[in-house]
Structures are given as C-alpha cells and as structure tokens.
Amino acid sequence: MTTIDWDSAAGSFDDEPDHGLLDPVVRHAWAQRLETWLPRERSEVLDLGCGTGSLALLVAGQGHRVTAVDRSPRMVEQARAKLAGTGTEVLIGDAAAPPVGKQRFDVILARHVVWLLPDPAAVLRHWFGLLRPGGRLVLVEGVWNGVGLSARQLSALLAPFTERVHHEPLSGDRDLWGKDVDDERYALVARAEPPRRHTEVVDVHLILRRGTDVLLARRAGTGYADGLLHAPSGHVEDGEDVREAVIRETAEEIGVALEPGELRTALVMQHRGPGGSPRTGWFFEAAYDPERPPYNREPDKCSELAWFPLDALPDDMVAYCRAGLDGYRTGEHFLIHWHEDGDTVAFEPRGTRRAVPLPAGGARTGRLHHIELWVPDLAAAASGWGWLLGELGHVPYQQWAHGRSWRRGDSYVVIEQSPDLVPGGHERRRPGLNHLAFHVEDRARLDALVARAPEHGWRLLFGDRHPRAGGDGHVAAYLEDTAGYEVELVAGAAPTRPGPPAPAPHTDGWARRRD
Numbered sequence: 001m002t003t004i005d006w007d008s009a010a011g012s013f014d015d016e017p018d019h020g021l022l023d024p025v026v027r028h029a030w031a032q033r034l035e036t037w038l039p040r041e042r043s044e045v046l047d048l049g050c051g052t053g054s055l056a057l058l059v060a061g062q063g064h065r066v067t068a069v070d071r072s073p074r075m076v077e078q079a080r081a082k083l084a085g086t087g088t089e090v091l092i093g094d095a096a097a098p099p100v101g102k103q104r105f106d107v108i109l110a111r112h113v114v115w116l117l118p119d120p121a122a123v124l125r126h127w128f129g130l131l132r133p134g135g136r137l138v139l140v141e142g143v144w145n146g147v148g149l150s151a152r153q154l155s156a157l158l159a160p161f162t163e164r165v166h167h168e169p170l171s172g173d174r175d176l177w178g179k180d181v182d183d184e185r186y187a188l189v190a191r192a193e194p195p196r197r198h199t200e201v202v203d204v205h206l207i208l209r210r211g212t213d214v215l216l217a218r219r220a221g222t223g224y225a226d227g228l229l230h231a232p233s234g235h236v237e238d239g240e241d242v243r244e245a246v247i248r249e250t251a252e253e254i255g256v257a258l259e260p261g262e263l264r265t266a267l268v269m270q271h272r273g274p275g276g277s278p279r280t281g282w283f284f285e286a287a288y289d290p291e292r293p294p295y296n297r298e299p300d301k302c303s304e305l306a307w308f309p310l311d312a313l314p315d316d317m318v319a320y321c322r323a324g325l326d327g328y329r330t331g332e333h334f335l336i337h338w339h340e341d342g343d344t345v346a347f348e349p350r351g352t353r354r355a356v357p358l359p360a361g362g363a364r365t366g367r368l369h370h371i372e373l374w375v376p377d378l379a380a381a382a383s384g385w386g387w388l389l390g391e392l393g394h395v396p397y398q399q400w401a402h403g404r405s406w407r408r409g410d411s412y413v414v415i416e417q418s419p420d421l422v423p424g425g426h427e428r429r430r431p432g433l434n435h436l437a438f439h440v441e442d443r444a445r446l447d448a449l450v451a452r453a454p455e456h457g458w459r460l461l462f463g464d465r466h467p468r469a470g471g472d473g474h475v476a477a478y479l480e481d482t483a484g485y486e487v488e489l490v491a492g493a494a495p496t497r498p499g500p501p502a503p504a505p506h507t508d509g510w511a512r513r514r515d
Contacts, residue, residue: 006072013052013075017178021054029175031058033168037138037189038064043106046130048095049113053079053088059109060086067091067105069098096123104132111140114157115149121157128161131192140170142185151186164191200270201279202236204246205321207266207328208256210288212390213307214325216317217253217296220303225345229308229317231283231325242282250286254294254305262286264393267328271320271337273345278338283324285393287445311396315349322347323355329395331407334358368411371436375483376425378402378417384457384481385415391449392438426484435478435486443467443475446491450477457482467491 014020021027034055038045043064047056050068052075060066066088070076073092080090093099095113108127117123127137137158141149151167158165166189174180208215208231216229234249236242247258267283288294296305308314310329313322320337327335336356343354375381382404386396389406397407403416413436428434440446446467450460461478462469470476475491 006070007074010052010072010074010078013078014054018176019051019054021058023178025175026178027058029173030055031062033170033176033187034058035062037136037187038062038107039136044104045107045109046098046100046105048098048108048110048127050079050090051075053082053090055109055111056088056090057082057086060088064107067100067103069093069095069100071095097126098130100130103130104135105130106132106135107138108135109138112142114139114141114154115147120149121160124157124161128192133192135192137188137190137192139188139190140186141188142170142183144183148184150184151188154188158188158190162190162193164193165189200277202242202245203233203279203281204236204242204249205231205233205281205283205324206246206250206254207231207283207285207325208250208254208288208294209285209310209390209393210307211387212310212396214310214313215254215288215294216306216308216314217302218304218306219318220301222301225318227316228346229306229314230321233281233321243284246282246284251297253298253302255297256289256292256294258286267324267333267335269320269324269327269335269337271323271335272339273320274339274343275341276339281320281324283328285328287393287441309396315347317347318345319343319347319351319354323353327355327357329407330397331395331409331412332357333360333409364410370405370412370414372414372416373433373485374416374418374421375485376417376421377483378404378415380457380482381415381417381485385413387456388449388453388458388479388487389413392440428484428486435488437476437488437490440489440491443491446475446477446489449489450479453479458487461486 014022017023017026021030038059045059045064045066047059047066047068050056050070053068056066056068056079060083066086068079068083068088068090070079071092071094076090076092083090091099095110096117108131114120131137139154141154143150155165155167168187168189170176170185170187171181171183215232217232218229219226232250232253234245234253236245240248243260243263246263247260250256250258264285265282266285269281269283270278271281272278294305296302310325313325319339323335323337334357336358337354339354343351386404386406394406394408394413396404397412398405402418403414405412405414440449453460458479458481460466461480467475467477469478477489478486479489480486
C-alpha cells in the first residue's frame with residue numbers, strides 16, 4: 001500500500017476490533033499477550049508501523065517507554081492524540097528505516113508489517129542492529145486470503161540472526177480478533193543473540209565381522225529405539241578421539257578388548273533422527289577373533305547379541321544403522337542420512353531411502369575397477385570364493401543367474417559361469433591369469449585362514465616350503481581351489497620383489513612349478 005492509501009484508511013482503521021481495541025475483551029486479550037512477550041522490567045520499546053497507536057498505548061500502560069513510528073501522517077496524528085500524556089514519542093517515518101538515529105531499544109514491536117516489506121531480510125538485519133544485546137523482536141504476522149508470511153517463512157528469514165525464536169499461534173484465540181478466524185495468525189518472539197557455533201554429538205559404531213556375518217545388538221531399556229537391532233555403539237566422551245571411543249564402547253558393551261591396530265575406518269555418516277539434532281557417526285570395522293568371543297555385558301540395555309548375514313540384514317533395525325551397513329556393504333565411505341520429522345526411527349523396507357552417498361576425492365584414473373573370473377561351476381566357486389573373500393573383508397555386492405560379486409571399496413571381484421564359456425579348464429601356467437594376491441593383516445590371521453581353507457574347497461600349495469614359498473623375506477600362503485584358481489595371501493608388508501622364485505616340484509601328484 002502507498003502512504004495515500006494508509007492516510008485514506010486512517011479514519012476507519014480503528015473500526016476493526018484488533019486495530020482499535022475498543023472492545024474490553026479484545027483489549028484485555030492483547031494486553032495479556034504483550035505482558036508475556038515484553039520484559040517485566042521497564043524497557044525501551046520501538047513500535048514500528050504503529051497505526052493509530054492502540055498497541056503502543058497498551059505497552060505504555062504496562063510501564064514501558066515507547067517510541068512509535070508510522071509513515072502515514074494521519075495515522076501519526078491519531079496516535080499522538082491517543083498517546084497524549086503517556087510520554088510516548090510518535091514519529092513519522094518508514095518502518096524499514098525508522099528515524100531513531102543511534103538510539104538502541106530493548107524491544108522492537110511490529111504487527112502486520114513484515115509481509116509488506118519489499119526486502120524483509122535486509123530490514124530484519126537493520127532491526128536487529130537497533131536492538132541492545134539480549135533484546136527481543138516481537139513480530140505479529142499471518143496469512144490472509146492467500147497473502148502474507150507464514151510462520152515457516154518468517155522463521156527462515158530470522159534464522160541467520162538468532163537461534164532463539166518462540167512461535168506462538170494466535171488463530172485459535174477469538175478474543176484477539178473479536179471473531180473466529182480460520183487462517184494462520186501467529187507471533188514470533190526472537191532474541192537478539194547471534195547463532196551459536198554449530199556443534200554435534202559424535203558417535204561411534206563397530207562393524208564386527210565374522211566372515212560375511214556382522215554382529216548386531218537388540219536395544220532394551222534405553223528409552224530410544226528399544227526392541228530394534230543396532231551395531232555396538234556409543235558416544236565420544238570429552239577428551240577421547242573416535243578410535244579410543246569405539247575401543248571403550250566395544251569393551252563395555254560386548255566384552256572384547258580391541259587393539260588400535262585391529263580397527264579399520266569403514267564409513268563416516270552425518271545423520272539426523274526424526275525431530276532430532278544432527279550427529280556425526282564413525283563406523284569402524286574389526287574382525288571376529290574366536291579366542292575373544294563377544295558377549296552381552298550390558299543386559300540392562302541389550303536383550304540379545306546375534307550374527308546376521310551382511311547381504312541379508314534384518315528389517316527390525318534402527319534406520320540409520322541399517323543405511324550405514326548397506327552403504328558399507330556396497331563400498332561407500334561417506335553418507336548423509338537425514339530423517340524427515342515424520343519418518344520412523346525403525347527401518348522401513350518400503351519407506352523412502354534417506355541415505356545420500358558422498359563420493360570420495362582423489363584421482364580415479366588408474367584404480368582397479370574389478371576382476372572377473374570365469375569358472376566352470378558357479379556353485380562350487382561361489383562357496384569357496386565367497387568364504388575367502390568374506391574373510392578378507394569383501395562384502396557381497398551383486399548376484400545374478402550366472403554370477404556373483406564381492407566388493408571392497410571401489411573395486412570388486414566377479415565369479416561368473418558365463419553362457420559363453422568355452423570348453424577346457426583353467427590352467428594357471430598357460431598365458432593369462434596366474435593368480436590373485438591379497439594382503440592379510442599378520443601371521444596369526446594367515447595361519448587361521450590356512451587352517452580353515454580346506455573346509456571351503458581350498459588346498460595349500462607348496463606345503464613343504466610354507467609360509468616361505470615366496471622366499472625367505474616373504475611370508476605368504478598359496479591356495480588353490482578345485483577349479484585350479486590360485487590365490488596368494490601375503491602377511492604383513494608387501495614383497496620387495498616382483499614375485500616369488502620358482503619352488504622345487506612337489507611329489508604329491510599335483511605338483512606345479514611357478515613360472
């Protein structure tokens with residue numbers, strides 16, 4: 001509206017019950033609200049877009065010193081008459097840039113003004129600059145017949161300047177308006193305190209791997225997500241780093257004392273629960289050690305521990321934990337999982353997926369993408385390779401009629417019985433693939449794999465020279481499956497030579513030479 005419009009409206013402005021406050025019931029309703037919005041002690045109040053001064057009169061009557069501003073000379077004329085004798089100063093001026101010089105106020109009051117401003121964000125910034133530290137901005141706004149500002153919109157405009165905003169719905173109080181209303185009307189009381197630096201709780205989670213299985217705990221008696229499965233987890237305490245925290249939580253919850261060298265960083269996820277605050281979660285991977293079996297050390301918080309296949313996780317899980325394990329299984333390292341307020345804490349199989357993978361940095365050119373082995377018997381190969389790759393930290397990735405794959409990070413291994421396979425078995429001494437080599441953490445882990453390998457269709461090559469078949473400075477095991485494919489498991493550091501020397505022929509009927 002223009003100034004002329006407001007001037008022409010001044011004569012009838014007070015006819016509206018909430019403008020003139022002539023009805024004692026309406027006047028009392030506004031006085032009660034103002035008492036809760038304004039400081040109890042005597043304060044300096046700036047009433048912007050004051051109209052005929054009805055609210056300013058109530059504020060002055062509650063003992064505050066008021067400065068009122070309106071751009072309409074006729075409105076100001078009526079306000080001065082109404083406020084005579086109260087000590088209120090009434091000024092002609094634009095509410096967007098009130099003519100108050102360097103004066104500062106404890107409260108700025110504006111009713112049905114912000115929605116008319118051409119640049120409300122800039123004006124709000126100026127208004128906060130007129131407040132003393134700790135002062136408050138009291139804004140009464142609404143949406144009428146499709147025009148105005150909703151509380152959500154105005155809250156978003158205030159967010160850059162303050163974190164303390166009180167929202168008070170007003171539509172349901174007919175005494176304020178002298179009638180029933182069905183549109184959105186509200187007050188926002190914002191404190192002049194700059195937003196605090198953002199902080200987040202940091203939590204840690206353990207992915208304890210037993211081959212292709214992962215350990216989960218069922219929550220009980222905690223007050224949050226009880227009855228749902230979750231990885232062993234907890235919060236980082238003051239003075240801890242994330243690795244120290246997951247070691248402590250693992251010992252407290254499942255009785256396993258991990259060494260720092262046993263942990264691998266699996267995934268980092270920023271997550272938010274329904275209606276909650278953001279958190280950052282670190283997921284760590286560790287291998288199951290049969291010499292240190294996990295057990296439930298916190299029965300008051302956990303009703304059971306159980307192993308589940310990583311590629312067939314149960315549905316009754318905490319949603320963000322399920323998303324973290326699904327991301328880990330597919331080789332993701334960074335995720336955002338942001339619940340909407342209407343979401344459930346529990347994973348919903350047919351619900352909206354909230355996980356957003358974030359690609360890692362670094363040059364991708366030259367990295368190994370995948371290795372594909374064509375095999376004569378998919379079932380036998382999947383059994384043996386699935387066990388071995390699972391023990392080596394690979395996770396099931398893809399499955400189709402003729403093949404399977406297992407992934408670790410950005411790379412994966414494919415086993416396929418292709419329909420295009422030509423007759424003839426694999427012979428590693430012919431031109432082509434000789435063997436695949438994988439790191440193994442240490443000698444103890446190597447020995448454990450070698451001991452269990454025959455149960456899964458693998459046999460040890462060069463047994464008379466194990467584990468030095470690759471040379472005195474190279475600790476490794478050479479395994480062969482029933483189809484003749486060979487893997488080398490290297491313990492500790494990488495070899496210093498391109499490959500092992502040729503061992504002597506064996507005398508067990510299937511001896512090979514390394515070329």
